[in-house]
Amino acid sequence: MRNKLVYVLCLLAAGILCWQLYNILLNLPNEKDQGAIYRIVYFHVPAIFTGFMGFFVALGASGMYLATRNLKYDAFAAAVTEVSLTFATIVLATGMIWGRIIWGIWWTWDARLTTMLVCWLIYAGYLMLRRAIDEPTQRARLSAVVSIFGCTDILIVWKSIEWWRTQHPAPVLSVRDGGGMAPGMESPIYWNWLALMCLAAVLVMIRMRQENMAREIDSLRRMAHSY
Amino acid sequence: MIDQRNFMYMFYGFAAAWVIVTVYVGLLALRERRLRDELDRVRRIVEDSGKRS
Numbered sequence: 001m002r003n004k005l006v007y008v009l010c011l012l013a014a015g016i017l018c019w020q021l022y023n024i025l026l027n028l029p030n031e032k033d034q035g036a037i038y039r040i041v042y043f044h045v046p047a048i049f050t051g052f053m054g055f056f057v058a059l060g061a062s063g064m065y066l067a068t069r070n071l072k073y074d075a076f077a078a079a080v081t082e083v084s085l086t087f088a089t090i091v092l093a094t095g096m097i098w099g100r101i102i103w104g105i106w107w108t109w110d111a112r113l114t115t116m117l118v119c120w121l122i123y124a125g126y127l128m129l130r131r132a133i134d135e136p137t138q139r140a141r142l143s144a145v146v147s148i149f150g151c152t153d154i155l156i157v158w159k160s161i162e163w164w165r166t167q168h169p170a171p172v173l174s175v176r177d178g179g180g181m182a183p184g185m186e187s188p189i190y191w192n193w194l195a196l197m198c199l200a201a202v203l204v205m206i207r208m209r210q211e212n213m214a215r216e217i218d219s220l221r222r223m224a225h226s227y
Numbered sequence: 228m229i230d231q232r233n234f235m236y237m238f239y240g241f242a243a244a245w246v247i248v249t250v251y252v253g254l255l256a257l258r259e260r261r262l263r264d265e266l267d268r269v270r271r272i273v274e275d276s277g278k279r280s
Contacts, residue, residue: 040240
């Protein structure tokens with residue numbers, strides 16, 4: 001059943017991405033000031049939406065772990081965080097390439113970029129922390145705290161372009177009361193977001209299976225020691 | 228010239244996104260194989276220990 005769901009989600013994601021790639025490259029015009037490079041927005045923004053959504057799901061799972069002490073929630077939080085960090089990496093990489101053309105520089109210590117980098121470092125630290133602690137309940141408790149702490153930075157990243165007017169553009173999307181984009185130019189962002197969410201769901205399911213295998217290995221090891 | 232550079236960097240951006248996803252999927256596949264091998268090994272150890280005891 002789960003394998004079937006993985007295939008269905010993969011096909012759905014591939015279908016939407018191919019359709020939108022065709023739309024983005026062949027149907028949409030170049031942006032007036034930026035030319036072709038603006039099309040990076042169709043991966044940059046959906047990737048951050050997917051990443052942030054994942055970090056919030058991990059926050060919920062971490063909270064559930066602290067409330068119930070059930071290690072399944074901890075495993076789920078770890079799986080979702082790892083996948084979300086992949087999408088956060090995409091955001092930083094595509095943003096740097098975009099900035100190279102539009103600003104003439106790969107990186108600047110602007111409020112949005114800096115807070116996003118801090119967010120990336122917090123969640124990379126979360127994964128490193130998990131590798132450093134062997135005892136499962138201690139690892140789960142400390143990881144949950146870091147996950148909750150990390151989510152406060154997401155709010156700062158989100159609001160940074162309103163609080164500080166630095167290099168990164170102010171909100172553009174109509175959902176954030178930005179100026180909005182021309183009709184037809186905004187919808188591919190949401191379609192790609194849907195596709196990346198499907199892809200993220202597949203990756204989380206695979207990652208969860210691995211967490212379950214790791215748990216089985218641990219319990220078998222304990223059983224072997226008890227003989 | 229600027230348009231050509233613009234297009235090139237747009238493709239770099241798209242490529243970067245997919246390279247990151249592909250590398251992550253590759254790492255997941257490697258980890259899965261390592262875990263399966265480890266699981267088989269530990270299962271054999273448990274079975275052997277069970278028979279001996």
